Amino acid sequence: MNDEPLLRMEGIRKVFSGVVALDGVDFRLERGEVHALVGENGAGKSTLIKIMTGAYRRDGGRVLLEGREVNFRSPEEAQGEGVVAVYQEVNLLAFRTVAENIFLGREPRRLGFIDWGRMNAAAGAILDRLGLDIDPRAPLGSLNIALRQMVAIARGVSSGAKVVVLDEPTSSLTEHEVSILYDVIRRLKAEGVGVVYISHRFDELYTVCDRVTILRDGRFVAARPLAGLEKIDLVCLMLGKQRDELQRGGATAFGERQGAGTEGATPLLRAENLTRGRRLDHVTVEAGRGEIVGMAGLLGSGRTETARAIFGADPVEEGRVLLEGKPLAVNSPNDAIDAGLAFLTEDRKAEGIIPELSVRENLTLAALPEMSRFGVVSRARQDEVVERFMKRLGIKASSADQKIRELSGGNQQKVLLARWLCKNPRFLILDEPTRGIDVGAKGEIQSLINEQAASGLGVLMISSELEELVEGCCRVVVMRDGRCAAELRGADISQENIIHAMAEGSAGEVMSDE
């Protein structure tokens, strides 16, 4: 009985309309343990959490809570058994008091009416227990996000939680607020509560967690104590790389690496000190004409945020973007496009395609101003461009009239790439240009990027595929926790050094330029 863990999940399987999201995943949480759950995009973290807390039903495997097999059909049922999740977006009622929120749905009653005195006292006791100085009578809306999150945790604890899941709890907190959270976690730990902690920030994991379970592509990879696990090994496990097998070549269609012939000259594009909350912290990158500069980093490290900031899609608190040494006034993507920038987004479906429109309209969407006179689009020019690029990029569609949503991922990506290339941009930002597309299209897109750079474009390429970065780029900036952790160039660009920088923030003896 005593060696039975608090929560045990065995061989968990989950399939979403034919796609396997989790396949035989094991997870084991002890009493009084803070357990990190890590993995890259599509690893299956959130699916596992949702099965744990009753939001999804599993398709296979067993869940045992204190040695007893459980089968939660809803989050309420899981909560009743003491398994509680506190999500990023806190789902509480801003206009109700702290006490009401803590006891929502289970208010202490007397003669059918809410017993306010008892409820406020009980809420106060719980907040005290967590070391929180919050007035239970205050409306929740008067608290800042951090304290609201604490109230959400208090709500979980008040129902006698044994397992508390914290999903990215620090993403909207300041440093000071994070320390309050750590305090609360330590108190939970001391009471024997098991905490599942999901975060992209390694520092946090190593500060607050005892053990880590690593998932990759819906599979269980390993579970280890964090003490004694080197960060670089952790990253290798997350990415599925062997530490001693990081020197392979020829896996991509990039061929010879682009020569960095523009040293010393004014770079084509330079982004300086881009800063936005804790997501971007004084990020500086630059790329010259004909250069492909890579950007590496784990999920949440600030790669996409950097791209969006350069492109004017998100405002920055500090920093500027220079094109050929001249500062750009970029307040919207439209300004960036006018300046000759292009941005291939990571999420094709959410931020790329207009699903109901045809290949023709999707391809020419950004170029319509050049194809129009007095606002009237020249169908002839449109057709000419569409035909040229469909041929050049080998876009497979029944015709230019076909809706883009009916195309394969690779062909959609080619259409989106053509959307930018037909505008003859000067600088191309690519966010995961080959993710989720088949091998053939991948190679074609890689050689196309290479071709573009050779013709004088500057390229910033964000990628999770280390082979792509190592073989395609003349320089690689490695991001970590919203900062540039390292900049690798020339012979120093290797999978091993990139992983090192992702994990530790430096690549052995190789360091950034200054």
Added chain:
Amino acid sequence: MSNAAQAGTGIGLRGAARIAVYAPTYGALAALVLLLVVNSVFTPNFFDLNNFRNILLQVAPTVLVATGMTLVISTGGIDLSVGSVMAIASAVAATSLDAGALPAVLLALGAATLVGAFNGALISGFRIQPIIVTLAMLISGRGVAQVLSNGGQLVPFSNASFEYLGQGVVAGVPTQVLVMALAVGLAIFAMRATAFGRYVVAVGGNEAAARLAGIRVHRAKITVYALSGLLAGLAGLIETARLGASDAQKVGLNIELDAIAATVVGGTPLTGGRATVVGTLVGALIMQVITTGFVMNGISYAWSLVIKAAIIIIAVYIQRPKVA
């Protein structure tokens, strides 16, 4: 074209895709034809030039408003304020007719466009839901119109050139039918041939992607609501000219519902991302033919409402998104 294998599969796919794209319009058109056939059999004197003329006369204001509504709905929005905007245009025109017909018309249309642009600015700039913004304007707009016309009294007038807008005939065609045809024609042109038309459906189809492709989303939205205001204002003027008086309490009452119904029946989905102006015209005609047919057969008007409701439900059911 030169690639035989590709062309082989291509034609099949292309044919299927084309039908999928136009099915709602064809469906609505088929329904309209069916209604006309049924009426010509059962309704005496239905196939009479005068009768068609009446149908077009009656449907004109609804079509104008529904055309603007179609643009708004294709961006994923909605405009409930159109009836009140008609009332504002009516009151403005009636009270300023002393300055002449043309200034009064321009002033009224300007006011209507401004109200629409204001809706658009609140929706786009402050991210308030379209249904809320335009509901507020539906309520307050009619209040404004009544204040303008001395507390909602009937404002009669006598101005021959203004009344021409609602009572005149050009080459045998009533003025308002001409105005309607012109507006529908321009809207079809705008949606098919201009960059603006593509921006509108792109914003409705995927706003985030549209913004990242450099489309000025704010501008597109404000323009669409302003156009909806302009077209509603035009409809308000026609109604006013037809009556020979401005009735701020009644002009355009409940027309937003007819306009939304015509749009939906015509095949523009409420979720946005697609627009068919022709479909909307057909949708409005279907509604009008039902009403006319019932009236001519001496059946209670109330029953035509029930039939219309059934048609709306059926139309939306047929057009529901298919689960992939």
